[in-house]
Amino acid sequence: MSRIVAFLLVVLIAMATAIGVSFLLYRNELGRLRDAVSRGSLVANADIGPIEFADSGVGIPLLSIHGAGGGFDQGLALAANLVGGGGFRVIAPSRFGYLRTPVPKDTSLAAQGDAHASLLSELNIPKAVVVGVSAGARSAVELTLRHPDKVAALVLIVPALYSPTRPVAIEVNRGNKFAFWAVNAGGDFAWWAAESIAPSVLIRFVGVRPALVAAAPEAERIRVMTFIKNVEPLSLRFPGIKIDSAPELHELPLEEITAPTIIISARDDLFNTLPAAEFTAARIPGAKLVVYDTGGHLLVGREQEVRKAVRAFLAGAGVTP
Known part of the structure; x- marks a missing residue:
């Protein structure tokens, strides 16, 4: 009996040690990540309220609008993946409720579009290439519709936009x-x-x-x-994320968009963004649609192809670094 008790004590001690080590690793990692997102950004006191953003590089202004679960850091990474190299001044805001951008009273997509315009004005940027990824495509479209003079070209990647037939969704398992x-x-x-x-x-x-x-x-x-x-x-x-999880998506007057537009999606995107991408491309005059058979929502294995497609599109639109 004493051997069993001793064995159980050893097991309990080992489990407690493992849990303790895991918790310390977690605390250290979380501290590092909190420190990382506390640096590398600024907060603009725009007319609609505080907006956190990163400002990186020199060249043509590019507004990189992150998706759900993001922030300015994701916006910077996405811009690097999409355009690579230099020649762009990347402005990467944290949308409402992300990191140091507070949640305002009006969290609508229209208000988010206005916030992007306000940030550009605050930075004295008259016009920018606008990149909207996933849920970030929603406010990118609103910006383009509500402030067309500020958008030199529109790039929508795996856009979580409105579709009348098959809405963007994630499988339940x-x-x-x-x-x-x-x-x-x-x-x-x-x-x-x-x-x-x-x-x-x-x-x-x-x-x-x-x-x-x-x-x-x-x-x-x-x-x-x-x-x-x-x-x-x-x-x-x-x-x-809470704001992005309950969007009020409805059909927009996409035919009014005059900015050169490219939309990219994948058939195996588990968020089912392809129907929205096709619907949007069919209604924006002259929009270019690029669809990959594989890649998923993060366009895995397509980085070079996407970068080449975006660069070629921008060159065709007269926007070159």
């Missing part, structure tokens, strides 16, 4: 229910733990088939996991 729970709880530890214990759950939650990532080159696997890791600190992005 056990893994996604867990991820939804973690997000809705603002659960930093749950998200952090899942990165190591069940990364495939988070990969699927961000709209990509895990098998696609597993078969991708190492650089792409690192890019995907870096994207997932940089959702942390989740608690600092949760107010914005």
Whole structure:
């Protein structure tokens, strides 16, 4: 009996030690991530209220509007992936509720579009290339409709926009229910733990088939996991995610958009952005639609093709670094 008790004590001590080590690792990692997002950005006192943003590079102004779970840091990374190299001055705002941009009384997509315009005016930027990714495409379109003079060209990537037939959505399964729970709880530890214990759950939650990532080159696997890791600190992005989770999507007068436009999506995007991309492209005069058979919501394995397509589009629109 004493041997059993001793064995159980050893097991309990080992478990407690493992939990303690894990918690210390989590605290250290969360502290590092909080420190990272506390640097590299500014806060503009725009006429509509404070707006956090990053301002990087020299050249043609490019407004990089992040998707759900993002912030200025995601906007910078997305711009680097899309255009690469130099020649652009990237302005990457944190949308309402993300990081240091507070939640205003009016969180509508129209208000978000006005916020982008206000930021550009505050920075004395008369016109910019506007890039909207995923949920960020919504306010990018509103900006283009409401302030057309400020948009030199419009780039919409895997756009989470309105579709009259097949709306953007994520499949409901056990893994996604867990991820939804973690997000809705603002659960930093749950998200952090899942990165190591069940990364495939988070990969699927961000709209990509895990098998696609597993078969991708190492650089792409690192890019995907870096994207997932940089959702942390989740608690600092949760107010914005909450706004993005309940959008009031409806048909917009897209035919009024005059800015040169390119829209890019993938057939296997688990968020089902292709119907919205097709609907939007059909209604914006002269819009170019690029569709990849594979790539998922993060366009895995398509980085070079996307960059080439965007660069060629901008050159055709007369916007070259």
